[in-house]
Amino acid sequence: MWARTVKGLVLTFHLAGINNQNFLMRDEETGTFWQQISGRAISGPLAGSQLEPVHSDELTFALWHSEAPQGKVLKPVPKFASEYETKDWDVRMAKERTVLDFPNSGLRSRDLVFGIEAFGASRAYPVERIFAAKVIEDRLGGEPILIVAGQDGKSIRVFQAKAEFYRAGDVLMDAETGSDWNFSGCAVRGKLAGKCLPPVNALKDYWFDWRNYHPDTTIFKR
Amino acid sequence: MAARLLSLFCALVSLACFVLPMYIIRPFRHQGAHELAVALFVRQIGPSLSVACAIVSLALLILGWRRMRGWLTRLAMAFACVLALGGAYLARVNVYELMFHHLDTPQFEVAKDSHVDKDDMVLAVLVNGDARAYPIREMAYHHVVNDTVGREPIVSTY
Secondary structure, three states: OOEEOOOOOOOOEEEEEEEOEEEEEEEEEOOOEEOOOOOOEEEOOOOOOOOOOOEEEEEEOOOOOOHHOOOEOOOHHHHHHHHOOOOOOHHHHHOOOOOOOOOOOOOOOOEEEEEEEEEEEEEEEEEHHHHHHHEEEEEEEEEEEEEOOOOOOOOOOEEEEEEEEEEEEEEEEEOOOEEEEOOOOOOEEEEOOOOOOEOOOEEEEHHHHHHHOOOEEEEOOO | OHHHHHHHHHHHHHHHHHHHHHHHHHOOOOHHHOOOOHHHHHHHHHHHHHHHHHHHHHHHHHHHOOOOOOHHHHHHHHHHHHHHHHHHOOOOOOOOHHHOOOEEOOOEEHHHHHOOOOEEEEEEEOOOOOEEEEEEHHHHHOOOOEEEEEEEEEEEEE
């Protein structure tokens, strides 16, 4: 998700190509080509520019709705409704072949990872491992981060977190004050009630795609 | 002879403006960064280069028509001109932009009216208090949604 104002100009993007199974966008206003995964202008008048990321989360509809009861949902466009993906499309996608592979990298091309690029470093967290651990504390580029699996077993969020956290049943608590934290990264009970952790941008992606555009990525092991 | 060669050259260059990027950026194959850069460069200059080629080719045909010997030459020159004009047209077409349907004026409904399944994934964004969800099953078709959330122009991509 990107802000689409660049140098004072509001851009309108089209899908204009596919590069190694990641797509390219072209903006109507300048004709510049942009890489979807990185938000980087790779060819044309704005080449070298970088779109500003807008924080977004991949959540289940139920979880999102519980957090944003007044929120709005993209309406299906009737004439395309029959073209929308079926419920099992991710199962089908997981079987699709890839155009590039990274053998001996420790992961398979279609393994789902939670990719985090922040504080000058990038690391891939296998999604399976996040759900097995429920809470992961790690350091990325020297900064402490906290990865939390949602109650729904499908949603994941990442925060910048200086304190130590642990999970007590369904509740996330920090070791120092014992305050309760919710999945939005905000303390809801205890000494720190009202405080929120800064979110960190992340992308759920297939390993080959993440690895291709983040050649220096490491893989979380523990 | 020179006119015939130039016309053929123009036809080939004009067609290449369309075919080359199309061939390099075809799906289901790996592209290196360098060849991608070449393809995108050709895409950028293609519209004007191919028009220049078509104009030259058309000029050669019209100005040289009377002096051309034999119908075969005229036919060949006319054919080259048609190819150059075709290239000039096609260099303006991006097949991907025709195949994929991004949204410029997305419509929204309040969450309680939505028919999205509880366990379906959505891309969620919150800007200046404006919370929006883009269901993945819709995004996997549209891929690009140009939107304005909390007065901020953003693009949702998947």
